[in-house]
Amino acid sequence: MHDESNLTTGRARRVLGERIRPEIYGERVQLTLEAAELPGEPIEPALGPGLEYAPFELGSAWGPAWGTTWFRLRGTVPEGWAGLEYEGVVDLGFDADTPGFQCEALVYRPDVTPLKALNPRNQWVPIEAGPGGSVELYLEAASNPILLERHPFLPTQQGDLATASRAPLYRLVRAELAVRRPEVAALVEDLELLLQLQEQQPAGSLRAVMLESIDNALNVLLLDDIAGTAAAARAELAPVLSAHGGQVRHHIAAIGHSHIDTAWLWPQRETIRKVARTMSSMTTLLELDPDFRFGMSSAQQYAWLKEHRPEVYARVKAAVAAGRFEPLGGMWVESDTVMPSGEAMVRQFLEGQRFFEEEFGKRSRGVWLPDSFGYSPALPQLIRRAGFEWFFTQKISWNQVNTFPHHTFFWEGIDGSRVLTHFPPMDTYNAQLLGDELARAERQFRDARRASGSIAPVGWGDGGGGTTREMLERVKRLGDLDGAPKVRWESPDEFFERTAAEVPDAPVWVGELYLELHRAVTTSQHHTKAGNRRSEHLLVEAEWWATAAWIRAGLEYPHEELQALWRIVLTHQFHDILPGTSIAWVHREAVATYADVAARLEAIIEASLRALVGEGQLELSANPTSFLTDGVAAGAVSEALEDPSASSVREADGVTYLENEQVSFGFDAAGLLVHAVDLRSGRDYAVPGRPGNLFQLHQDFPNQWDAWDVDRFYRETVTDLAEVQGPRAWVEDGEARLELRRGFGSSELTQTFTLRPSETSVRVHQVTDWNEREKFLKLAFPLSVWAKESIAETQFGFASRPTHVNTSWENAKFETSMQRWVMVPDRDGAVALANDSSYGFDVTRDVLDGAGVVTTLRLSVLRAPRYPDPETDQGRHEHRYALQLGGTELTATELAHGLNAPRRAVRGAHPVEPLVTVSGEGVLLDAVKPAADRSGDLIVRVHEATGHHAAAEVRLDVPFSAVHEVSLLEDAPQAVSVGEDRAVRLGLTPLSVRTLRFVLS
Incomplete structure (x- = not known):
């Protein structure tokens, strides 16, 4: 056999x-070709037919990198084709092996209404003329360079219009009318x-x-x-x-899909066109097959379609109304979920769901994130408090070491919230429904004893064109075929409804969904990450001061501008922008965008403060009674307090000490930290013979995916940077300071340490001129701490990770993530490291004779990968971080907040009382803003930050007629307790987030 x-x-x-x-295809007729190459950026489609066209020969070269060429195709349908099926067929020079990563086109009628896209696996065009009729088509063709080849780690200058070659990349090899059999x-x-x-x-x-x-x-x-x-x-x-198939079968819920990255190996301007091309094709397929259903995520992409291609958007909107087109995910974009702040994640849901509700009259019931690079343990709570019922991804199937034990399960977050979750056992979000994919889905499904089936997102992603008519044909054949899973087009909501009924006792996974791959995305493209962090804090700060100015001074609240700025920042949190894995063009634009966002937010803050404090000479400063964890200190404007006794500098035995009444930090002649003493307890956290503040430079050449990956073997090659140039210590304005300069390779860096009076942390401002290639810079602090776990801030709380590597699961986590701080504790104390623009770190432990267990905490500072941006992070960078002795999760949060949102000095006529005050141990104020529906109601968000049960009181210093607890989407009101003193009393469970909605009088 x-x-x-x-x-x-x-x-x-x-x-x-x-x-x-x-x-x-049978009989064929060549179409006449003309072309007009644009000299610059794309134009409005309405201008396309009016361009100056010149004859173009079949087989000729066209299209420099990132260029746009308009083609005009003309011909006549032969009279003899009456009763036959015929269509246009165009091959722009496609490589069928890399759909989504090369040239594409959108086909227009003469009236410039979109007809359908052309892609490597989708080269047909419907012809609307009858036999003997004239055909005239316009192609807006994009000559995007192929940047994802079989070796994606090769550096390329094609990733930016400023450096790309102007040589033509493609040859148009086919343009004809053809009879289809x-x-x-x-x-x-x-x-x-x-x-x-x-x-x-x-x-x-x-x-x-x-x-x-x-x-x-x-x-x-x-x-x-x-x-x-x-x-x-x-x-x-x-x-x-x-x-017909047997009785016990694996059921596959197929949903048409095209995972379109909001930016990656192309800029956002090209994504706008990719969405238009793909959706024009998908709405055409919906018209051809009444059973077909298609789903698309990312409200931003719908918004782009509405703005730039309203004709296509109208077709999408009609398909949504007919129940054939599914708005998925309920987020503004498919964002990274590890690095965005808690408030940013809330706004991803708020802006996404509000857009879907306003445009389509419906909300997404689940969160659709097939491709983000790991998932924060805070996410289940945010998903559930935003009203979602389910969560979908497949990225964890990319794990290098450990196979995830479930496909359908409940995911439990840091506060105990659980959400029904599904990973497709087909292990792809670009399914073609091939035989091996079908077999893999059935063979690998780990929950077959409980659940009947799985999901398959079907279609080519990015610019690949989405679902094809060949895939539609496969579904027709697989409806009930012996020897194959049973496949049908189905909404993910229907799948999750059935699954929830089948597996009410599904297994539970607790904590983060750590991706054992792409570990370096928390460090790559530091400027992008710094811009994100600063923008997040400024946004919440601007909302706070603008709200106070609206209520206290009658200044009109800038709803439109703040929503627009939020949406810009949310868009840049997409999982290939914020992680630093896009081409140079994307990050160049991102850095410029963040600068513009910051300037506009500073202007809002300045106008709000001017309205609040009036004109005058009184020196004021933002001096809160409470502080925001995701924004500026949200409290009063009051007179600045004088500093207590000054910090000092002293020299002893070749060691320079920065000291105050609380702590003492000692640096040797090489600028390494040899003492870190908490004077309150007398404990020295430094390790004899293992100094801290040690920069370590690693060779960093992963097996592939340069900007994404760091492989474990990078640790095997390391250079300690122990030489220092010209250390200088002094006292200025009561603060003890030390400056250290280091040169290495082609780079240099300067650290300025500052110890303020009465603080338990030393702050560092670091400026680095970074000119290394394929290197990874770490900053190490070996600590005399017997830490069984590290504790890292995540959204609205923190998460713990073991420091041991007992199992392969812990061993795989050799690079991990934080929000703004990480802490290593033992039973007698803790050391925390907070920062203003970094997200990656690692923790190791070993044992030294005489010193016991040593825990080494290392901050990931800079990388220098060469793909997809060969100039990644070259140039000047600023970092601010601080090392805190003897603190807690709460003090680490306060320190991190101060680094990211320092107090403002304000000159005005009078102080302003706090608008909102919060009392309760460990309860922090996160956001104060008008309701998103612009009703005039006030939103106040708080969370419990220490992992304890807490009783909180929230007081609003303005009259209100009603208050309710609401969801993160500011609806679903529930009663809360309001005392006679008008204080709202809340009982918070550990690490829980609560949102109040006040109806102002």
Whole structure:
């Protein structure tokens, strides 16, 4: 049977490739070609037909990198084609092996209404003219360079318009009208499917029947008359293709999909066009197949479509209304979930769901994030408090070491919230429904004893064109076919409803969904990350002061501008922008955008403060009674307090000490930290013979995915940077300071340490001129701390990770993430490291004779990968961080907040009382803003930050007529307790987030 099966399949594949496929099209007529190459950026489509076109020869080169060429195609449908099926076929020079990463086009009618896209696996165009009629089509063709090849770690200058070559990249090889032979096309699909399915069958009767039917079909197929005998061949295949499946089957809920990265190997301006192309094709397919259903995430992409391609958007909107097109995910973009702040994650949901509700009259019921690089343990609470019912991803299947034990499960977050979660066992979000994919889904499904099936997102991603009509044909054949899972088009909501009923006792996974890959994304492109962090804090600060100015001084609240700025920042949190994994063009634009955002927010803050404090000479400062964890200190403007006794500098035995009444930090002649003493307890956290403040430079050349990955072996090559140039210590304005300069390789850095009076932390301002290549810079602090776990800030709280590597799961976490601080504690104390623009760190532990357990905490500072941006992070960088002794999660949060949102000095006529005050141990104020529906209600958000049960009081210093607790989407009101003193009393469970909505009087 083995030899016979090889004979059958070998014969079938050759006949299929060499004889049947070429016969899908019969008679053909060449179209006349003209072209107009744009000298710069894309133009409005309405201007396309009016360009100056010149004759263009088939086979000619066209399209420099990132260019746009308009083609005009003209012809006449032959009179003799009456009663036949015909269409246009255009090949721009496609490489079918890399759909989504090369040239693409959108086809327009003469009135410039979009018709359909052209992609490597989607080269057909519907023709609306009848026999004898004239055909005129316009192609807006984008010559995007192929940047994702078989070796994606190769550096390239093609990733930025400023450095890309202007040589043409493609040759247009086909432009014709052609008669399509539907029976031949159907025969291709029949044979393809059976060839794939038989490969997955064990030796036995079903496989034998499949092979026999293939042989029989080929026997009746005449190679010199494919079109005339295709129907007879199909008749031989029909019995096996109509055989019903058994009773116990794996059910696959297929949803049409095209995972379009908001930016990656192309800039955002090109994403706008990718969305338009793909959705024009998908709405065309929805019209062709009444069973087909398609889903798209990211409200931003819908908004772009509405603004730039309203004709396509109208088709999408109609399909949504008909229940055929699913707005997925309920987020502004498919964001990273590890680095955005808690408030930013709230706004991802708020802006996404409000857009869907306003535009389509519906909200997404689940969070759809197939491709982010790991998932924060804070996410389940935010998902549930935003009203979502389920969560979907597949990225964890990319793990390098450990296979995740479930496909359908409940995911539990830091506060105990749980959300029903599904990973598709097909292990892809670009499914084609090939035989091996179907078999893998059924074979790998780990929850088959509880649940009946899985999801398959079906379609080519990015610019690949989405679902194809060939995929639609496969679903028709797989509705109930023996030897294959049962496949049908289905909404993810329907799938999760069925699954929830099937697995009410599904297993539970507690904590982060750590991706054992792409660990370096918390460090790459530091300027982008710094811009994000600063923007997040300024946004919440601007909201606070603008709210206070609206209520206290009657200044109009800038709703439109703040929403627009939030949306800009949310867009840049997309999972290939904030992680630093896009081309140079994307990050160049991102840095400029963040600068503009900061300037606009500073102007809002300045105007608000001017309205609040009036004109005058009194020196004021933001001096809160409480502080925001994701914004400026949200309290009063009051007179600045004088500093207590000054810090000092002293020299002893070659060590320079920065000291105050609380702590003492000692640096040796090399600028390394040899003492870190908490004077309150007398404990020295430094390790004898293992100084801290040690910069370590690693060779950093991962196996692939340069900007994404750091592989464990990077630790095996390290250079300690222990030389220092010209240390200088002094006291200024009561603060003890030390400056250290270091040179290494082609780079240099300067650290300025500052110890303020009465603080327990030393602050550092670091300026680095970074000119290394394929290097990773770490800053190490070996600590005399017997830490069994590290504690890192996450959104609205913190998460713990073991410091041991007892199992492969812990061993794989050799690079981990934080929000703004990480702490290593033991039973007698703790050391925290807070920062203003870094997200990566690692913790290791070992044992030294005489010193016991040593925990080494290392901050990830800078990288220098060369793909996809060969100049990643070259140049000047600023970092601010602080080392705190003897603190807690709460003091670490306060320190981190101060680094990221320092107090403001204000000159005005009078102080301003706090608008909102919060009392309760460990309860922090996160946001104060008008309600998003612009009703005039006030939103106040708080959370418990220490991991304890807490009783909180929230007081509003303005009259209100009612108050309710609401969801993160500011709806679903529930009663809260309001005392006679008008204080709102809340009982908070550990690390819980609560949102109040006040109706102002």
